[in-house]
Amino acid sequence: MLAQLQVLVVEDEPELAAVVAAYLRKEGFAVDVAGTGPEAVEMARNLLPDLVALDIMLPGFDGLEVCRRIRGFSDCYVIMLTARDDEIDKVIGLSVGADDYLVKPFSPRELTARIRAMLRRPRGLGDGPASQVRTFGHLRLDADARKAWLDESEVDLTRTEFDLLDALTAAPRRAFSRRQLIDAVWGADWYGDEHIVDVHVGHLRKKLEDDAGSPTYIRTVRGIGYGMVT
Ligand code: CA
DSSP states (O other): OOOOOEEEEEOSOHHHHHHHHHHHHHTTOEEEEEOSHHHHHHHHHHHOOSEEEEESSOSSSOHHHHHHHHTTTOOOEEEEEESSHHHHHHHHHSOSOOOEEEESSOOHHHHHHHHHHHHTSOOSOOSSSSOOEEEETTEEEETTTTEEEETTEEOOOOHHHHHHHHHHHHSTTOOEEHHHHHHHHTOTTOOSOTTHHHHHHHHHHHHTTOOSSSOSSEEEETTTEEEEOO
């Protein structure tokens, strides 16, 4: 039997939390619910969930702060649940390390579809015995181990950042459109603002100490999207 995937739902409206939790349980997930910022961090630390569905406006401290703190000890998937357009701007503009977002009101079915798409992403399954180490100047990436290094120091990437870098470096001469990167990383059934790609590329560049104006690793393909510098 497959291990049950663990989801932590963080939502301070008890009715919404109960509806979402019940739906996810029916879909086969193990679900826990937290109602405040501090409780969410505490539970994430103890339960180590595979995914956190995270409301923004919470008692204690907000979901952005929860995400930041969870990133201190976990690379689990984080999907932010946002109520307003200006909150989306905040989520995609701040480097809190969220992987995706969903705008309220959403149906539990929508959330489940989004969660399934994320958890379907391949996780270092490897294509065979050959090791998949790719080198670009000082940057080295091991696709099987899901690790990246700049020279000898490991770069601390979120899952989404790694998946993006994996997609780009797997076909280094290709110019990817944002949509193609979304298909590769978030899944073909993802919909939303495609500029989420720009945000994660921005974070990646910062971590790789890459200068967008004169990049060493990730180049902007004007009017298209992104590719590797080759
Ligand atoms: Ca709330």
